[in-house]
């Protein structure tokens with residue numbers, strides 16, 4: 001998501017901040033800006049678009065030279081991607097400057113309070129509240145004012161601020177979003193990630209949770225929120241620049257697989273109320289509009305279609321509405337029966353896929369209520385939809401969808417629970433129970449990721465397998481489909497996802513020794529049936545891998561050559577954890593073949609052709 005780089009030292013700061021921001025481009029962004037300290041003021045320049053656009057703006061109106069400054073690349077969450085919403089943001093006087101990465105959950109309340117107190121806002125961002133709060137605390141030392149702001153804000157924050165009255169001082173703070181200090185000789189850096197300063201220094205200090213850091217060119221001071229000074233733990237970075245961008249992982253895909261707990265936490269943030277019920281009032285939909293819906297259609301392509309499959313099961317089970325799912329390229333040409341009581345949910349991580357967009361536009365033209373589920377703020381899908389539910393996975397660089405898929409599943413689970421609540425189709429107790437399970441997913445996914453090394457070992461054994469089937473029933477069926485797609489697209493193996501009960505109607509003819517069959521059996525009410533289907537595969541000579549919930553290893557071992565476990569949880573919600581071992585399996589098989597998993601052949605991240 002957003003990237004921040006700050007510098008205090010003797011060198012001309014613009015020349016350091018622009019390359020620093022370029023090193024953070026991999027995080028994804030839609031606008032960029034700089035703030036440079038002058039004698040008694042701070043100059044700011046911002047520009048929607050790429051860093052090259054910011055450089056062009058600088059060439060037209062150059063900033064005066066300065067030696068302390070902040071640069072920021074913004075990945076929009078609150079407010080459209082435009083120049084006004086680009087960071088850094090200022091208070092009413094222009095003497096406090098703030099760059100932020102993350103989401104301030106209670107920004108709306110803070111903003112109303114600040115407006116009532118006479119502050120004027122220039123942008124639609126959550127970030128700007130921080131600048132105005134700091135303006136009200138102008139009498140305090142800057143670090144103390146930042147500590148006070150941290151105590152009043154909820155959500156994920158990495159802040160870097162400066163004040164005209166405190167030359168050559170940057171103050172940073174961290175909760176939830178990353179922030180690191182680069183320690184130089186007579187100069188220091190503050191950044192969202194190491195690549196921003198790695199060409200200047202290899203010495204770094206990590207800013208821990210709920211810490212405030214002050215840097216000048218000669219000093220680094222870290223305190224907790226009570227102001228107690230803490231020892232600095234300096235580390236030396238051994239990685240090169242490319243490895244640093246991947247956070248120490250060997251590929252972006254591996255990094256993104258491991259980012260899933262954080263991405264899911266962000267997607268959940270602010271969407272489950274204190275009473276345990278889901279709150280999607282952010283959709284801005286009149287509950288009455290949701291109550292008149294009599295049929296739901298979910299449309300998407302590829303991996304996003306597998307999220308649609310899970311949504312069908314969840315909405316039918318929890319909301320008791322009929323749901324049809326369609327591959328978007330089929331939906332738009334098959335003349336579906338739609339009217340104003342139909343709810344169409346279009347899912348697209350990029351928000352730009354041409355088939356999904358055409359399906360969404362078609363549905364809207366028929367008068368349907370259109371909800372878009374996307375990862376990209378202000379994307380074409382977001383603009384077309386009557387309401388948008390954002391996944392907050394952050395930018396995904398690997399072409400194969402991983403964290404955008406699991407965050408889609410989570411967003412759709414929240415939507416299913418919200419619909420059930422608004423329409424009264426389930427009692428509150430059971431909704432609270434299910435929402436609690438969704439809330440525990442970051443922890444469960446973290447646990448599922450711990451099996452990565454075992455899966456790597458198992459994957460070596462399948463390096464020469466050519467044919468693979470992935471089987472599952474109910475909530476495990478979309479997981480099986482996704483496991484097969486991942487293996488096809490990054491390891492170039494022939495892999496088929498099937499409903500486990502469907503094998504005997506034809507595909508079982510393909511089962512013989514040498515074929516690998518991966519059975520997913522985490523859905524409790526069909527587990528025994530899936531396991532017995534796997535017996536049918538074993539009897540015909542297939543090698544069997546089973547994915548089951550912890551506690552069911554014994555049943556699985558009776559049929560499987562290898563058993564992979566995931567933490568237990570309610571049916572359907574567990575799709576999120578069940579897919580993790582399959583992502584890892586595909587990943588490790590592909591890397592065992594020496595393939596470039598981040599850029600598989602013939603594939604594009606955003607498909608804008610029919």
Ligand code: F6R
Nearest residue numbers: 302303304348349350353400401
């Ligand atoms: C598979 C993958 C693709 C996309 C599909 C739809 O890993 O990434 O199958 O899921 O191209 O893309 P979006 O979600 O952007 O509409």
